[in-house]
Amino acid sequence: MKLEAHAMKLGLIGCGKMGKALTIGAIDAGAVSPADVVAYDIHPAALDSLLKDRSVSAAESIAEVATSVDVLFLAVKPHDTPAALHQIRDSGSTAESLLVISVAAGLTVEKLEREVAEGARIIRSMPNTPALVGQGAAAFTLGQTATENDGATARSLLGSVGVAVEVKESLMDAVTGLSGSGPAYVYLFIEALADGAVQNGLPRDQARELAVQTVLGAATMVRATGEHPAVLKDMVTSPGGTTIAALEALEAHAFRAACIEAVNTATARAREMGQE
Numbered sequence: 001m002k003l004e005a006h007a008m009k010l011g012l013i014g015c016g017k018m019g020k021a022l023t024i025g026a027i028d029a030g031a032v033s034p035a036d037v038v039a040y041d042i043h044p045a046a047l048d049s050l051l052k053d054r055s056v057s058a059a060e061s062i063a064e065v066a067t068s069v070d071v072l073f074l075a076v077k078p079h080d081t082p083a084a085l086h087q088i089r090d091s092g093s094t095a096e097s098l099l100v101i102s103v104a105a106g107l108t109v110e111k112l113e114r115e116v117a118e119g120a121r122i123i124r125s126m127p128n129t130p131a132l133v134g135q136g137a138a139a140f141t142l143g144q145t146a147t148e149n150d151g152a153t154a155r156s157l158l159g160s161v162g163v164a165v166e167v168k169e170s171l172m173d174a175v176t177g178l179s180g181s182g183p184a185y186v187y188l189f190i191e192a193l194a195d196g197a198v199q200n201g202l203p204r205d206q207a208r209e210l211a212v213q214t215v216l217g218a219a220t221m222v223r224a225t226g227e228h229p230a231v232l233k234d235m236v237t238s239p240g241g242t243t244i245a246a247l248e249a250l251e252a253h254a255f256r257a258a259c260i261e262a263v264n265t266a267t268a269r270a271r272e273m274g275q276e
Contacts (some may be wrong), residue, residue: 008153011069013062013084015041015050018103019075021131025161027054032157040065063091071099071153078104080272085115099150101125101157102141105176106273109143109169121146123154126175127161129183136162137179141169166250173274177267185262190215 010032012023023039026032037056041047047058048240061066066072066088076084083105088100099121102112112122117276122143136156141162142151158164190211197207222229237243250256 007036008071009036009038009069010157011059011065011072012037012039012050012056012075013041013065013072014075014077014080015039015043016075017129017132018127019073020046020050020053020131021078021136021161022103022127022157023258024048024054025134025136028158029160031160038065038068045233053167060137062087066091066093066098069098071101071157074100074102074104076104079109081107081112086111089116089120094227096264099146099153100122101154102194103127105180106173106270106276108172108274109141111274113143117125119145121150123150124172125154125158125164126180127158130177131161134161137182138162138164139167139172139175139179140164141167141172172196173267173270174263176270177265179269181262183264185259186215209275 006194008031010023011027012019012229015023023037027034027037035057037054039047039050039056040059040062040121050056051058059068061081062084072088074081074084074088081102085100088098092099099113100116101123103125105126106110107124109122109124112124116122120143123146124143125138125140127138131138136158138161140151140154140158141271142154155164155166171255176246193211194204194207197210198204202210220233221227221232225232233247237247
């Protein structure tokens with residue numbers, strides 16, 4: 001979706017896959033102009049990769065980014081986030097001048113705010129890797145001093161590479177368990193579908209192509225029709241047919257329970273990470 005361009009200066013600290021995807025998505029959606037983007041990464045190769053793809057400005061330090069932008073994507077690894085926040089704090093940028101959107105898994109708003117100046121405007125977010133192809137699913141929660149306008153900014157930027165929803169802080173770990181880790185569950189499902197077809201004689205390349213399109217098509221059907229997945233499932237399930245036999249096999253092997261337990265386990269791990 002093409003957005004109306006805003007007179008906002010956007011910073012990026014951490015030019016890895018996620019930071020790069022979010023920034024390019026914001027540029028391509030018209031949320032920000034490339035001329036108004038400033039990026040920094042401790043690894044020159046990562047920064048160079050972004051500069052080759054889009055004509056943004058390169059900074060020589062975190063402080064340079066923090067003092068020259070209105071909104072900042074903080075996309076470094078969780079264990080590097082506190083140190084980056086300390087440099088943002090020491091740069092002299094103020095709560096009034098800078099909004100920080102963190103994408104670090106497991107770090108609560110409280111922990112993020114603890115590392116910066118009092119009154120800092122912080123938003124905690126959890127995007128996922130399909131943002132790399134413009135099909136991300138992100139959630140975010142506002143910090144203590146973040147405003148409704150800040151929330152609208154986060155929704156616009158994160159939503160430029162897919163879907164973005166605001167949730168309560170207490171639900172962010174569940175988001176991690178669902179959409180944060182969820183792509184891996186789907187990749188495993190696609191792989192398993194293709195393996196089943198290969199076992200029954202279909203060539204590997206054709207099995208993979210059909211499995212991918214089947215999952216993509218089914219997901220598109222859910223979104224396009226607005227129907228409950230159970231309703232769409234029943235539309236495919238004829239009495240005494242192949243689909244009901246297959247569904248029986250999935251239930252016999254606890255497919256539904258396994259999916260629920262995967263989300264539960266990932267959510268529990270996210271909570272543990274937040275306490276480490």
